[in-house]
Amino acid sequence: MSETSLKICCIGAGYVGGPTMAMIAKQCPDIEVNVVDINESRIAAWNSDTLPIYEPGLDEVVKEARGRNLFFTTEVSAAIKSSDMIFISVNTPTKTFGIGSGRAANLEFVEKCAREIALHSDGHKIVIEKSTLPVRTAEAVKRILNSASNENASFDVLSNPEFLAEGTAVEDLLDPDRVLIGGESQEAIERLADVYGRWVTPASIIKTNLWSSELSKLAANAFLAQRVSSINAISALCEATGADVDEVANAIGTDSRIGPKFLKSSVGFGGSCFQKDILNLVYLCEHFGLPEVAAYWEQVVLMNDYQKRRFSTAVVKTMFNTVSDKKIAIWGFAFKKDTNDTRESAAIYVCRDLLEERARLTIYDPKVGLEQIKQELIYLMTSEYGTLSEKHRQLIDDNVEVANSAEAAASGAHAIAVLTEWDEFKDVDFDAVYRSMKKPAFLFDGRNLMDRCKLNKIGFEVYAMGKS
Ligand code: NAD
Numbered sequence: 001m002s003e004t005s006l007k008i009c010c011i012g013a014g015y016v017g018g019p020t021m022a023m024i025a026k027q028c029p030d031i032e033v034n035v036v037d038i039n040e041s042r043i044a045a046w047n048s049d050t051l052p053i054y055e056p057g058l059d060e061v062v063k064e065a066r067g068r069n070l071f072f073t074t075e076v077s078a079a080i081k082s083s084d085m086i087f088i089s090v091n092t093p094t095k096t097f098g099i100g101s102g103r104a105a106n107l108e109f110v111e112k113c114a115r116e117i118a119l120h121s122d123g124h125k126i127v128i129e130k131s132t133l134p135v136r137t138a139e140a141v142k143r144i145l146n147s148a149s150n151e152n153a154s155f156d157v158l159s160n161p162e163f164l165a166e167g168t169a170v171e172d173l174l175d176p177d178r179v180l181i182g183g184e185s186q187e188a189i190e191r192l193a194d195v196y197g198r199w200v201t202p203a204s205i206i207k208t209n210l211w212s213s214e215l216s217k218l219a220a221n222a223f224l225a226q227r228v229s230s231i232n233a234i235s236a237l238c239e240a241t242g243a244d245v246d247e248v249a250n251a252i253g254t255d256s257r258i259g260p261k262f263l264k265s266s267v268g269f270g271g272s273c274f275q276k277d278i279l280n281l282v283y284l285c286e287h288f289g290l291p292e293v294a295a296y297w298e299q300v301v302l303m304n305d306y307q308k309r310r311f312s313t314a315v316v317k318t319m320f321n322t323v324s325d326k327k328i329a330i331w332g333f334a335f336k337k338d339t340n341d342t343r344e345s346a347a348i349y350v351c352r353d354l355l356e357e358r359a360r361l362t363i364y365d366p367k368v369g370l371e372q373i374k375q376e377l378i379y380l381m382t383s384e385y386g387t388l389s390e391k392h393r394q395l396i397d398d399n400v401e402v403a404n405s406a407e408a409a410a411s412g413a414h415a416i417a418v419l420t421e422w423d424e425f426k427d428v429d430f431d432a433v434y435r436s437m438k439k440p441a442f443l444f445d446g447r448n449l450m451d452r453c454k455l456n457k458i459g460f461e462v463y464a465m466g467k468s
């Protein structure tokens with residue numbers, strides 16, 4: 001396996017597999033990178049001009065490498081056969097059935113990958129866990145691989161979790177705080193470190209044992225989410241006491257031991273990973289007989305649920321205790337700016353609450369369309385109630401529409417709820433928006449994005465997180 005002939009395969013062409021492999025291919029033109037997926041339409045999109053995910057700068061990275069040494073294909077077995085290194089980058093959602101339902105990670109897709117690799121491998125392969133996994137998953141992966149019927153097949157298993165954040169994936173991949181590689185074989189660790197070493201400084205490549213690497217990923221997400229829940233908890237106290245959460249965040253964040261990042265109070269964290277990874281951590285703690293540790297981390301998720309609910313309750317209460325038949329403009333549906341990802345977005349929960357109060361919602365998100373919004377609402381209502389009742393389907397069909405701009409969404413509305421911090425919302429002509437709305441015109445800022453003084457002067461009644 002000489003460096004110039006290295007072939008990489010990545011199973012899973014999602015938010016992680018796609019951008020991560022595109023970056024490797026861009027930085028290492030001599031390495032052939034095949035990204036495979038069973039989802040045909042996703043692969044077709046990766047091969048088209050409209051990539052399946054929106055990430056600033058990603059189009060350019062993909063265009064540079066695609067067709068040269070970066071390939072997207074559904075030919076899973078062929079890619080496994082021809083590769084020296086195989087990344088497993090499939091989804092690991094929270095289980096929704098059976099033992100550990102609602103907490104444990106569903107490892108079905110990871111196990112299927114391991115079985116596919118075992119089935120199609122000939123010769124030595126380095127198998128790399130890129131997906132976020134419960135600590136000690138590599139044990140099961142190794143056992144499955146080692147049951148391969150082909151006697152020529154042999155494997156090293158590494159853990160190489162991904163720390164990119166959506167919306168900044170390209171810059172995170174280009175200049176990562178660190179690359180983490182855990183494993184038992186020093187040779188395999190070095191081979192993978194050599195790939196990253198083409199553009200990441202050696203000091204930023206951390207090498208650990210397998211279990212530390214697997215656990216560090218869960219711990220990192222738990223610590224990040226904990227900071228958001230901590231500042232959100234303080235935001236509730238700010239509203240009760242007259243303190244201002246942004247001022248508090250600034251005051252505590254200047255302490256170099258605390259630091260300024262991840263202290264932005266919001267309507268609640270979303271995204272496919274924070275909640276799922278913390279619940280997974282909680283499940284692991286329970287499994288290992290550590291109920292106090294489990295309860296400690298679970299509180300981070302419970303605080304987040306509280307914050308989402310607190311926001312929708314504030315909307316209803318402020319609007320004279322009823323939003324029934326009122327038009328509410330929802331600005332932003334993605335879980336954060338600069339992504340089209342809506343998984344676990346706080347907006348889904350707030351919209352569900354407002355729909356149940358019989359509000360009429362007009363939603364504008366620059367990257368999210370009506371079908372995706374409806375699917376998220378249907379998914380939430382179905383998972384919460386076990387089935388989608390006719391009443392809930394009707395609520396969604398009759399009361400959810402999209403607009404093609406923030407201004408159009410707000411026209412004729414009783415209120416605006418800002419749920420994603422898209423930059424373009426700051427540049428809206430608020431005088432015109434105010435004139436187009438019903439009075440009193442309410443604005444609920446779930447991201448503390450807006451200049452409250454300016455909006456108050458125009459005439460808006462503004463509610464913002466953590467501001468009295
Ligand atoms: P995703 O759902 O966007 O993509 C996963 C892909 O895997 C899907 O396209 C699916 O079709 C494919 N897949 C599933 N089983 C397959 C199989 N047997 N063969 C081929 N393809 C298969 O998921 P994602 O957001 O990319 O996350 C992947 C993993 O990375 C998860 O464990 C997640 O926790 C972790 N992670 C995600 C992020 C993020 O920003 N999204 C960041 C860091 C880590």
Ligand code: UGA
Pocket residue numbers: 132162163164165166167221224228261262263264265266267268269270271272273274335336
């Ligand atoms: C997060 C981590 O930041 C990544 O390191 C990790 O790789 C990834 O999860 C993962 O494992 O999937 P991501 O979820 O893409 O990345 O985005 P973040 O920037 O972490 O934001 C998560 C949520 O927290 C968003 O809803 C965001 O709006 C919210 N948030 C973040 C706040 O409300 N306040 C903050 O100060 C920061």
